[in-house]
Amino acid sequence: MNQTRKIYGGSIDWITVFIWLALCIIGWFNIHAAVFDPQHPSLISLSTNYGKQFLYIMVCMLVASAIMIIDGKFYNYISPILYGITLILLVIVLIVGRNVGGNQAWIPIGTFRLQPSEFAKLGSCLLLARYLSSHSNKTPNLTTLLYGALMLLVPIVLIMLQPDTGSALTFFALTLVFYREGYVSGQLLAFAFVCIILFVLTLLFSQWYIIGVLAALCALGAYMFRRSRKTLTSAIVVFAATSLFVLSVDFAYEHILQTHQRNRIDVILGKIDDPRGQGYNLNQSKIAIGSGQLFGKGYLQGTQTKYNFVPEQSTDFIFCTVGEEWGFIGTMTVVILYVTLLIRITQLAERQRSSFARIYGYGVASIFFFHFFINIGMTIGIVPVIGIPLPFLSYGGSSLLSFTMLLFILIKFDANRKGVV
Numbered sequence: 001m002n003q004t005r006k007i008y009g010g011s012i013d014w015i016t017v018f019i020w021l022a023l024c025i026i027g028w029f030n031i032h033a034a035v036f037d038p039q040h041p042s043l044i045s046l047s048t049n050y051g052k053q054f055l056y057i058m059v060c061m062l063v064a065s066a067i068m069i070i071d072g073k074f075y076n077y078i079s080p081i082l083y084g085i086t087l088i089l090l091v092i093v094l095i096v097g098r099n100v101g102g103n104q105a106w107i108p109i110g111t112f113r114l115q116p117s118e119f120a121k122l123g124s125c126l127l128l129a130r131y132l133s134s135h136s137n138k139t140p141n142l143t144t145l146l147y148g149a150l151m152l153l154v155p156i157v158l159i160m161l162q163p164d165t166g167s168a169l170t171f172f173a174l175t176l177v178f179y180r181e182g183y184v185s186g187q188l189l190a191f192a193f194v195c196i197i198l199f200v201l202t203l204l205f206s207q208w209y210i211i212g213v214l215a216a217l218c219a220l221g222a223y224m225f226r227r228s229r230k231t232l233t234s235a236i237v238v239f240a241a242t243s244l245f246v247l248s249v250d251f252a253y254e255h256i257l258q259t260h261q262r263n264r265i266d267v268i269l270g271k272i273d274d275p276r277g278q279g280y281n282l283n284q285s286k287i288a289i290g291s292g293q294l295f296g297k298g299y300l301q302g303t304q305t306k307y308n309f310v311p312e313q314s315t316d317f318i319f320c321t322v323g324e325e326w327g328f329i330g331t332m333t334v335v336i337l338y339v340t341l342l343i344r345i346t347q348l349a350e351r352q353r354s355s356f357a358r359i360y361g362y363g364v365a366s367i368f369f370f371h372f373f374i375n376i377g378m379t380i381g382i383v384p385v386i387g388i389p390l391p392f393l394s395y396g397g398s399s400l401l402s403f404t405m406l407l408f409i410l411i412k413f414d415a416n417r418k419g420v421v
Helices: 002-008 014-034 049-069 073-096 116-133 142-160 165-180 186-204 207-224 229-255 259-269 280-291 318-350 355-380 397-415
Strands: 098-100 103-109 112-114
Touching: 014 049, 014 318, 014 397, 049 397, 073 103, 073 116, 073 142, 073 397, 103 116, 112 397, 116 142, 116 165, 116 355, 116 397, 142 165, 165 186, 165 355, 186 207, 186 229, 186 259, 207 229, 280 318, 280 355, 318 355, 318 397, 355 397
Parallel strands: none
Antiparallel strands: 098 103, 103 112
8 A cells, every 4th residue: 555655646545446447347248248249259359349348448547547647736737738639629520520320529540439529528627627726715706607617618519519419418517516616506506407397397288387387386485475575576586587488498499409309308208109219219228127127137148138129238328238137236236336436526526625626526526427317317218318428337438538537537636635735
C-alpha cells in the first residue's frame, strides 16, 4: 500500500476500482454471450466484438494507471483544451463521420470508430467544474448559471445535428451540479419534474381536461392559504406557467420530436400496439429479461440472445443478455453494483476539499446515473428507447474509455484530497 501511495500520489479508493473492474468483466462476458460465434469461441479473438472489448479493457487499464500517475492539478489546467478538442471533433464528425443507424456520430479510424460525443461529456464536466469552482467563493447568480449552461449548450447543439438525441439528453443530467452548487433551487427541479408528468398526461388526455384539473388544484391551494397574498400570487403564476406548458406539448410533440421518437413514446404509453413493428425492440427485450426468471437460462444458453431476436443486444440492450442468461439474481447483482458505485461516487465528491474536484465528482455522478437509469429503464419499458450505452457493460471502445476516464480522474482527485489546502 505504501508503494502504491508513492506511485499514485495518495491512497486509492479500491472499492470503486473493484466495482469498475467487476462491471467491465461482467460486460465482457455478456458481450461474448450476445454475439457468440462458434467459429471463434475464444474470449480474446480480435476478429469478434468480445475480443475487441477485451482489448479495450486492457487499454482502459493502461489509461487508468496513467491518469493516477499524472498530477491531479493537470486536469484543471487541461480542461479548456480538452473541451475545445471535443468541440472540434464534434464538428469534424458532421463532415466526415460514418452514418450508423441514422446517426452520423462516428469518425472512422482504421477498424476503430471514434465517437466524439462520449468524450464531450468528459470535456464538459471538467470545464464546468473549472468555471463554477472559480466562482465558488461568490454568491450564486444568474450570470454564472447562464455561462455554465452555455458551455453545455454548445456540445448539445452539435450532437443534435448528428442527430444523436440520447447523447444530447445526457448533458441535461448535469443540472444536478447546478443544484448542488446552489444555482438551481429545489422548487425549480420540482417544477421540471411536474412538467415531465404533465407532458405524459397531456399525451394521454385532453389538454383542456388537464388545464381544468390544474385550475382546480391551484384554486384549492389559494383557498387553503387565502390569508397569504404571496401564496395567491404564486398559485396564479404556477397555473399560468403550467397551462402554457400543457398548451405547448402538442406542438412540441408534432414538430420537434422525430417520427421514430414519437413512435417510441407512443409504444411506452400504450397508444401503439405493434409488437412486430415499432414495439419490436421493447417487446423482445421484455421477453428476454422475463424468460430468465430467477436464476437465468445459463451462460450461452439464452435463446433470445443466441438467435438475435433483440437488436443491438451487445450495445444498448446488453441488459437483456444479463436478464435472460443470469436471471433476476444476475440483474439484481448488476443493479446493486451500479447503485453502490453511484453512492460511492457521491461520497467521494462530497468529501473533496477542492471545489473543483467536488463539482467534477457530482458531474460524474449525474452522467452515470442518467446512463444507468435510462438504459435499464428502456430495456424494461419504463422510458422510451433513446439509444445510450450502459456504462462498462455495453460494447464500444469510445464509451468504455470515456467512462473509465471520467471515473478514474475522480479517483485521482480523491487520492490527493488530503494534500489539498
